[in-house]
Amino acid sequence: MRHQAWLIQRYYLKRCRAVRDTLEHEPVFALSSALGLMGIAPPETAVLDLGKEHIVVRNRDARRGHPANVACHAWSLLDDRIVIRIFDLYCTSPAATFAQFVRFNWFEETIILADRLTCRDERLRRATKQELMDFLDERKVYGGKAARRALRLSRPNTDSRWERELRLDAMKWGLPNPEANHPVDLGSGLAWLDMAYEKYRVAMEFHGQQHLEQYVADTRRMNALAAKNWVVLPAWQSTVLDQAELHRYFSQVAAALEHAGAVDFLHPRMDLWTLSGNPELLEPF
Incomplete structure (x- = not known):
């Protein structure tokens, strides 16, 4: 993951420097260009021309006179407090980039972008969830309502990303909200579960391609969790991509919860926007 982030950042550093050298002013890169400089791949579904570099100015009049490979956006919120420096280039801060991106992004991609900015890896993490929320609370942002609901x-x-999609699909299907990245003390160390219902010791784990190469280590971990009375149900990429398989998988998770004593835990199936408007369903189960 770090190597991929480095490749993305190096690619955008080259692109943005080439643009900067053609301009008569020091640009502040924004949107997909800012994400790229942070080592984050811009959402492919974004309603933006990803072939251009995106910069931001405060006044509409300042948008004139830029080359064809530059998209210039006027944003009245622009000031020095929301600009950061990455190597020798300037771009909008992570929180500002998230807020500005809302109007160009699908709702689910906005959720995923928030997850990406607040990821587990401390070297790749660009913001905290509270920092994203504080930016929205302190400023009137276009699409602020959608951004706040995405943060929920x-x-x-x-x-x-596959873990995120599995968790969101589980909630859309009607399962309660699991705790993400739940630690379990095995005595010899901590095991981290992708998604867990701690009270009932039922967990969902996404296994990527790399798990085939670390099968022995994973088996040992699963055995140790089983010894602690945890039921861990693994899912693969094929599980997430096949609706029939996904339905079967979530039915098995529900059955495991019922077997562990959970009652009346399923909620009606709904899309993510509707789900985000029901705070009681977002409480960890």
Whole structure:
């Protein structure tokens, strides 16, 4: 993950420097360009021309006279407090980039962007969830309502997009909100579960391609968790991509919860926007 972030950042450093050298002023990069400088791949579904570099200015008149490969956006919120320096370039801060991106992003991608900015890896983490919320609370942002609702569904310390999608799909299906990245003390050390219902000792784990290479280590961990009376249900990429398989998987999670004594825990199936408007369903179960 760190190597991928480095490749993305190096690619955008080259692109942004090339643009900076053609301008008569020091640009502040924004949106997809700012994310790229932070080592984050911009959402492919964003309603932006990702082939251009995006910069931000405070006044509309300042947008004139830029080359064709530069998209210049006027944003009245721009000031020195929301600008950071990455190497020799300037861009909007992580919280400002998140807030500005809302109007160009699908709702689910906004949730995923919040997760990415607040990821588990401390070297790749760009913000805390509280910092994102504080920015929205302190300023009137276009799309602020959608951003706040996205943050309700965001979970910091999540590194895998597939883990995020599995968690969100579980809640859309009707399962209660699991705790993300739950630690379990095995005596010999901590095991981290992707998604867990601690009270009932039921967990969901996403296994990526790399798990095939570390099967022995994973088996030892699963055995240790089983010895602590944890039921861990693994899911693969094929599980997430196949709706019938996903339905079967979530049915098994529900059955495990029922077997552990959970009652009346399923809620009606709903989309993420509707779910974000029901705070009681977002409480950890």
